[in-house]
Amino acid sequence: MKRQAEGDECGHENCMKRAFPIFAVLTAVLLSYALYEALVAAPTEQTMGNVQRIFYYHVPSAWTAFLLFFINFVCSIQYLVRRDKVADSIANWVAIVLGVAACAAAVVIRPLPSGVEPSSVATTGLAITGLYFLVKRYFSGSRTDALALVTAEVGVVFCTVVLVTGPLWARPVWGIWWTWDVRLTSTLVLWLIYISYLMLRRFSASGQTPVLAAALAIFGALDVPLVYFSIWIFRTQHPQPVIGGGGSIDPRMLHVLLINWLAFLCFAALICWSRYRLEVLQREVEEIHAMKGLQDPRSSG
Amino acid sequence: MNFLYAAYSATWIIHITYLVILVRRYHNLRSEIDELKKGEPAPGH
Numbered sequence: 550m551k552r553q554a555e556g557d558e559c560g561h562e563n564c565m566k567r568a569f570p571i572f573a574v575l576t577a578v579l580l581s582y583a584l585y586e587a588l589v590a591a592p593t594e595q596t597m598g599n600v601q602r603i604f605y606y607h608v609p610s611a612w613t614a615f616l617l618f619f620i621n622f623v624c625s626i627q628y629l630v631r632r633d634k635v636a637d638s639i640a641n642w643v644a645i646v647l648g649v650a651a652c653a654a655a656v657v658i659r660p661l662p663s664g665v666e667p668s669s670v671a672t673t674g675l676a677i678t679g680l681y682f683l684v685k686r687y688f689s690g691s692r693t694d695a696l697a698l699v700t701a702e703v704g705v706v707f708c709t710v711v712l713v714t715g716p717l718w719a720r721p722v723w724g725i726w727w728t729w730d731v732r733l734t735s736t737l738v739l740w741l742i743y744i745s746y747l748m749l750r751r752f753s754a755s756g757q758t759p760v761l762a763a764a765l766a767i768f769g770a771l772d773v774p775l776v777y778f779s780i781w782i783f784r785t786q787h788p789q790p791v792i793g794g795g796g797s798i799d800p801r802m803l804h805v806l807l808i809n810w811l812a813f814l815c816f817a818a819l820i821c822w823s824r825y826r827l828e829v830l831q832r833e834v835e836e837i838h839a840m841k842g843l844q845d846p847r848s849s850g
Numbered sequence: 851m852n853f854l855y856a857a858y859s860a861t862w863i864i865h866i867t868y869l870v871i872l873v874r875r876y877h878n879l880r881s882e883i884d885e886l887k888k889g890e891p892a893p894g895h
Binding site: 584588600607610709713714717718720816820824831 | 851853854856857858860861864865868869872875876879882883886
């Protein structure tokens with residue numbers, strides 16, 4: 550059975566290796582098209598003018614960062630619970646119950662909070678359950694930990710884009726680069742948490758590092774809903790959500806926004822896959838060094 | 851308009867910098883693997 554699972558894994562990897570160049574070309578074409586749509590095809594906003602077009606890079610980058618941090622959260626939970634059979638089966642049941650409860654809540658709870666659509670509640674619940682079992686199926690053992698590291702690193706890159714493009718939009722529109730409002734501050738805290746996660750992974754040589762990092766990632770992920778819902782819960786200077794939050798957006802602008810998000814998602818998947826392969830290779834080399842050190846203790850010093 | 855170009859340029863500078871870091875890491879790892887292979891005894895010995 551184990552050999553068959555390893556064979557399956559190699560099959561997936563070979564398939565992915567062959568698909569990689571095609572996917573890279575498609576992503577490059579999609580990114581170019583999305584850039585054209587954002588800079589040329591999208592209508593100019595009446596109040597802010599052209600500077601509003603920053604939104605087509607700022608918002609998709611934020612959504613992509615949130616998704617990557619969420620995958621990191623799922624991987625971190627799995628890494629921790631797989632160490633214990635009972636905890637693993639409890640986590641499986643929690644994931645199933647969460648999906649079912651979200652679908653039931655979408656049907657039963659009336660009225661839902663302002664701006665929350667029943668379909669988005671059900672989709673989010675099912676996405677959580679689906680992602681949990683996808684990671685479980687395709688990433689076993691230390692590969693879960695590798696995926697957690699990769700998604701945190703790429704998530705930090707996208708979160709950096711959010712923190713850089715936000716002030717570049719705020720300066721001409723608000724007249725200031727930065728304000729300590731809840732949305733902005735919680736995003737900065739999120740970035741700092743994941744920077745500390747990466748520092749822990751980089752500089753700690755302890756065997757317990759993956760466990761500590763997984764625990765830190767779970768706390769970090771708790772900040773994601775706070776960032777996302779802060780503009781619903783608190784009075785903030787940040788613009789209200791344009792999708793599902795009572796705000797409105799021109800359908801042509803929404804189309805450009807979604808095209809850009811799709812392009813950034815493909816780009817993030819591409820970087821994650823490259824970084825994941827690099828991480829697996831790195832671990833194999835470290836293992837060889839460790840084995841050599843065991844065979845010849847003088848060479849390890 | 852300057853802020854718009856600055857934001858788009860900054861986005862791509864961040865992504866390209868990260869990609870360059872990844873490529874450099876990959877080359878370092880490849881040379882490390884090559885050195886490990888050189889140190890291995892030839893098959894059959």
